[in-house]
Amino acid sequence: MNKMKQHIYKAMLWLLPWLCAVPLASCSFDDDIDQGGDGTATLQLSITAREEGDLNTRADEVGTNGEYMHNLCVLIVDGNNVVTKKLLPNTDDEFAGNTAAQQGNLKSWVSDPFTLPEGTYTVYAFANIDTYYDNLWGSLTGLQSGASLTTLNVDIDNIVLEDPAAKLNFAEGKFIPMSAKQTVVVTAATKSISIGLDRLVSKIRMSISGKANTKVTALSFGGYADKITLFSEKPLEGEAYSTTKTITVPEGGWSLDNDGKLTIPDFYVNSSPADHKFNVSVTTDEMNGITYEATTVRGELPRNSIFPLTLQLNDYGLDLAAQCWVSPIGSLPVEVQITGFDNTYQIVVPEGCQFEFTVNGVKNSGGTTTVTNPECNWNIPEGVDGIIFESQTTNVKTIKGHVTASAGKTFDLSLLVTWQDNGATYNRTYTVKVLTDDITNFPFKSKTRTPEFGLDYLRHEMLNMFKK
Template sequence: MNKIKQHIYKAMFWLLPWLCAVPLASCSFDDDIDTGGDNAPATLQLSITAREEGDLNTRVGTEVGQDNEYMHNLLVLFIQNGKVVKKFLPDLRYDEAAKVGNLKTWESEKFTLAPGTYTVYAFANIDSYFSTAWSSLTGLGENASIPNDVNIDNIVLEDNPASKLDFVTYFIPMSAKEDVTVTSDTRKVSIGLDRLVSKIRMSITGKPDTKVTALSFGGYADKITLFSDKTLEGETYTTTKTITVSGDGTLKADVSGTTGTLAIPDFYVNSSPDGHPFTVNIKTVETTGIIHDATAVTQRNVLPRNSIFPLTLQLNDYGLDLEAQCWVSPIGSLPVEVTVGFTPDTYEITVPEGCQFAFTVKGININGGNTSYITNLTGTWNMPDGVSGIAFDGATTGVTTVKGHVTASVGKTVNLSLLVTWQDNGATYNRTYTVKLTTADLTNYPFYSKQTRTPEFGLDYLRHEMLNMFIK
């Protein structure tokens, strides 16, 4: 009997390979299955990462993002032939990093995908608060066709999206679009997200103890396309960001004691296309009580998405080089010029009652230096409303010389506003000065018997006196 069993076992050992080759046999070995070559579905994993920001100075390449600058929510669509082949809308409500916008990378579970080319759209931190089209995207289901009224490529975030960031509920919008080719050997697809805003990193240098009382950055686009290869339409470039100044706004002296600095917390503005420079307005008060209101326009005229723009504001001493002339007409005499009185180191001019005057902007003296490179210098003068006894004669806008007359009695004081505009190395600057004009007793001013003809005014006068008046 044992011999019979041994013969049966030997027969089965030799027949087993042949039985497994029969089509209906139930034997299988997973490691030996023919996958069908390049047409077999790929088993892969998706990785989404928020890219690091690029410094526009390009000297340091990219920079690691700060807290709250990463992912809070996420949507990914694999599109092929107008259909959603695969969709990822992960529930990140309970992810501790995502709650505060700090999720740097998200990875999916493994999934299968047929070989082919797909357009992958990825979005983070976008909801209906930024775009009413958002629900049209999140509502798409797998194997569904993209509706005719949903054009993903042309979606625009309207109404100054950068102004909506609060880093509690609303975080920096991000997007990516990439054509991906999947083969049976593909094991991972990695997509990098770009932030749709630019970060402005501003610092201020100038006299120690100067206090910044107001600051703004403007001139960027009021809307953003989801993708950089799309052109904005109907946008405006009048959007302005009012900046909160840290601390008390005072420029703190460095170790030398000669230069003050103030760092402004990073802030975000909408990315903007080429061709639109940006305007910075600043108002400061010096320890002497002198108030300055200055404007400058940047040479940079584009803010790419996912970028950092380092910007230093140098509060130079922009001294006003001002020439003042004055004439009086004593009874029986032609008008003669008299010496103009002034208070040193301030823009205070004293003229006699009943005189004619002419003030000329000769230049801007930067930190006491040469102004020969200053171009397109003009001035615009303004008289306060309701002033009587002092008036301008002729043009007051876009001029270098303004003329006027005084009929007021002794002791009249008027604060004239002078906006001076100039260009320096292609950049445009504006600064507002206050010129305090005061009338004094005519008998305090001498008359001259020696006269010289001046063709411009048709008057006889002895000479003129130029006053170079700078902020000290």
């Protein structure tokens, strides 16, 4: 008989792992949560803020301070669109006493055990969304268990946030909005539900390469969506892809290091699901101020992603030429000798002159003109008075105009030049600086005289007069 007991005991030890594996959830040595009875389950809910994914390496990256949960709302909705369970730990003082939550650094949260009837549910989870993102937040946190979303006309699936990236301010407690939606099947054996939250924004990680010690004075990233749906499976409607993030540059600008490198602090933009490319603008202190513009190959920014972007400031210069004429009294305009543009696109012209500026082409870093037919668009910025264009300004190589008859004036003109080189398209906005000087400092190019007027200017003379 003892031998028979030993055989039975050994057989039970051999069968135990198999009995626990089918089904796995039905065999547990965790006595912390009692199983529900009569068609119910006692379980816990686990919420985690997912790590961000690098769009280049496809690897996940641990977030930085402020990129996790600050507040949380969870709604468990049954098949009849009725809220079966609401969890709001931030109003239950659970988050209030949590330092990580107060700083937007809470990575995960686990609820106390609760009971649910067996069935299929939709779990909605929202973090860091408050009334400053959308007025509907109050209607979500105000819902109670047993509330019918249909009766209350609450359409969670179609909630859209207007430009949430523009409202981020960690110092003021406005952290990155996150959301999740997941269908779960609850049986009597269910002990836990795990939900991962996705951030509704994308992080831009930008670096700049160019000439050593060049200063960046302005920077922007644009072309992303002006709104975002709470859930990725919902398409946007009526959105515009014209939103621009202007990065705050410190006074004096950012300087590229001795190796010509600059790393920009990470910033956030709204995730953009559609195929709309993004435009970048960088202004430097080179040559009185040059603005570089480019468009990305990438046309999508998934939520919860990191977009590493390197801006290469290629060294292209302008081949600029100029002519000027003055109009002595009683004479036709006569051309005068001018020095021409210097290497910063600055030129000194006589007061009251007529001018003609021509873009002969674009030069590479070696000083060779590589593009002879660029598209040029001239502009007089708003608020600049005393200079006028007298010809077409769009897609022209040569611009004509005149300046005021006053010496000592400075006019900053804007010149947008577009060209192609080795299959790539380039856009640069150059600042052309025009200064006026005393008309007598510019000799005529031609010494030809006319009978009615001598074309040589005489130098100014001061004659002292005395009473007789």
